[in-house]
Amino acid sequence: MRVVRAGAVVAVLALGACGGEGELGPPAVATVSVTPPTAIVEVGLTTPLAASPRDASGNTLTNPVTWSSSAATIASVNASGLVTGVAVGSATITAAADGIQGTAAITVVQRPVSSVTMSLNPPTILVGGTSQATVVTRDADGNVLTGRAFTLTIANPSIVTLSSGNILTGVAAGSVIITATSEGKSGAATLTVLPPPVATVSVTLDPASVVAGGNSQAAFEARDEAGNVLAGRVGTWSSSNLAVATISASTGAITANTAGSTSITATVEGTTGTAQLTVTAPGAVGIVTGTVTAADGITPIGDALVEVEGSGGGGGAGTAVASISTRSAPDGSYTLLNVPVGPQVIVASRGAFQAKVNVNVLEGQTVTAPKASLVTQGKLAYVPGVFDAIEDVVSNGLGNAIEEIQVSDLANPAVTSQYRIIFLNCGLDETEVGNAAVIANLKAFMQAGGTIYASDFAGIYVKDLFPTYEFDYVGDIQTITATITDASLQAFTGKTSVMIAYDLPSWTDITTLPTGAVVLLRGSYTSLDAPRTNQPLAFVIPHGSGRLVFTTFHNEAGATQDQIAVLRHFIYLP
Secondary structure, three states: OOEEEHHHHHHHHHHHOOOOOOHHOOOOOOEEEEOOOOEEEEEEOOOOOOOEEEEEOOOOOOOOOOEEEOOOOOOOOOOEEEEEOOOOOEEEEEEEEEOOOEOOOOOOEEEOOOEEEEEEEEEEEEEEEEEEEEEEOOOOOOEOOOOOEEEEOOOOOOEEEOOOOOOOEOOOOOEEEEEEEEEEEEEEEEEEEEOOOOEEEEEEEEEOOOOOOOOEEEEEEEOOOOEEEEOOOOOOOEEEOOOOOOOOOOOOOEEEOOOEEEEEEEEEEOEEEEEEEEEOHHHHHHHHEEEEEEOOOOEEEOOOEEEEEEEEEOOOOOOOOOOEEEEEEOOEEEEEEEEOOOEEEEEEEEEEEEEEEEEEEEEEEEEEEOEEEEEEEOOEEEOOOOOOHHHHHHHHHOOOOOOOHHHHHHOOHHHHHHHHEEOOOOOOOOOOOHHHHHHHHHHHHHOOOEEEEEEEEHHHHHHHHOOOOOOEEEEEOEEEEEOOOOOOHHHHHHEEEEEEEOOOOOEEEEEEOOOOOEEEEEEEEOOOOOOEEEEEEEEEEEEEEEEEEEEEEOOOOOOHHHHHHEEEEEEEEO
16 A cells, blocks of 8 residues: 655645636636627717737637717727717727727717708898898708708799898799709798889870860889889879879770869879870861971971971870971971960971970971981981992981991891991992802891981992892092982982082992882983983882892092982981
């Protein structure tokens, strides 16, 4: 039998006891995991994170954990791992236990827009007024979200326009929906634009003086405080003396009853305007004399139509009196008989020119009206030429404004449509001859009522417009006596023949008139030392509502006074 010593047994027991776990301490932390490893959190909201310390064998440990953020201004974290979104951006959240770390990637995003509210201050404006649009965006909890981008949409831009600063301006009366949209969410408000209030009302009567038993027509014009005309306003009419004249409350049609005067009043949205109507007894008339001149106030204009506005002669819309009209003499003078007593408007017109003057007619007396200086009712233009300057007759000689255009402009309707008469001077640029666009545009210009005046060498463009026209440049230098074949030209000049000077060694000899031409002047002359008898010197061709006028002569320095008078007639051609 083997014998073991007691001391050895004690030593063995003691060795086994010191090798136990209680003597070595708890297991060390080997890893720390954070869940979830990535997360997205909205600004102002929170998301929880959890940390799990483990030993080397993967066993979960309960060691204490501390939390930290790499960017607390983006995402903060508390002691329990609750992350709060602070601002848009990214941050790393770290959990540490016994020096061992684990992380989670956090992305902070804006809270999405859940609702959009828009307000308008004020919600009702006048035309020309402004309103401030204010947009408020909110999240799902009703919190206001600042700095969110939005767009404004106007349902009808013809009523309201939008400018910087979200300012809305009313341009026409009506109501329009304004919609604000941000991140797919929308809100809307209605802006009402009211027409501007009527500030003034002016009344006109056509005519302002009428014979008892006749009629007149009242019209009003409403304006706002800025003086802008307000269209589409409705007014009511009244007469202060119904015994003198009655008026339709809705149409403004006046019936004159007996001699006297009455105030005709228009009431528009509470604002009134008044004009005085004079009613004369039948037979209460006077005589009006006067003079018609060019715009310069000096040059007399003969054969102008002179009439009392509102008479049956066509001077106005009314038919209060019988036709009262005449034509001016070659010296511009005229006399109108049997003009009703009271305020009258005298209208003088010839061709594209017109003048209106006021006169107060006295019973049984002759009164002289102010000078009627004709001004153009449409703009005038000329194409410069080498041998002619009709613009001198138009502007310096008559006082009318005239604008220079180029031959290339003749193909452009945007240019030609601005004018009533276009003058083509002799010796103008011929580079556009045969240009189909020029031909088509000038024909359209005449078709719409325009007048083209061409002289001498400009006849090459007349040939384009009216192909049956034929001519030669063979006239000699000479002064001839021309016979006036046009009644209106005779009335304008007071003559049946005029002296025409040609001081170019070559000028237009008309060999074939264009189809439809009406000759205004004829004369006999020498061409290439050969006599030419009773040849056309000037003609007019109607085309659509307009016409073309052509003369073989022009206004060079050697032009006679007769010649200048004839040129004036063509400028004022009826």
